[in-house]
Amino acid sequence: MPAYIILDIDVTDAATYEEYKKLTPGSLQPFDGKFIVRGGNPQNLEGDWSPTRIVVLEFPTMEQAKAWHSSDEYAPAKALRQSASSTQMIAVEGCADG
Template identity: 55%
Template structure:
């Protein structure tokens, strides 16, 4: 079942974050993931949530998403992300296909 990594982040060091943006995509692909949203315009439809930069990734499973974030391949990019932004990140299991 697919899983979605949702990262609501505030970039604190734009120059360093540019380096992260170069390193991250190949690792996502390596673990079977793909970008569904990557910092595009977001509008609040209800409530008070107003993310500054929202990223949504799709992986084949929660386990694959966890393997990616804990991988040695992603570790250098992850460190850059942690140094250049503040993140609130979750992984959520996708809904079963409807009949």
């Protein structure tokens, strides 16, 4: 069953965050992860949520999603993101039948 990591990111250091963006794609490959949404232009339709940058990653399984997040491959990029932004992040399983 596919799994998704969803991030709501408030970038506080744009230069460092640009370095993070360069490192992240390579860290996804060993876990068969891919970007579904990378930034975009969030539009509020209901409620008071006001995200500035949304990222959605897709993985084949929840195990692969969690393994990527705690991996040595992602660690350098993760440290950059954490120093350059404030982030809310969740992992959620997708629908088995699409």
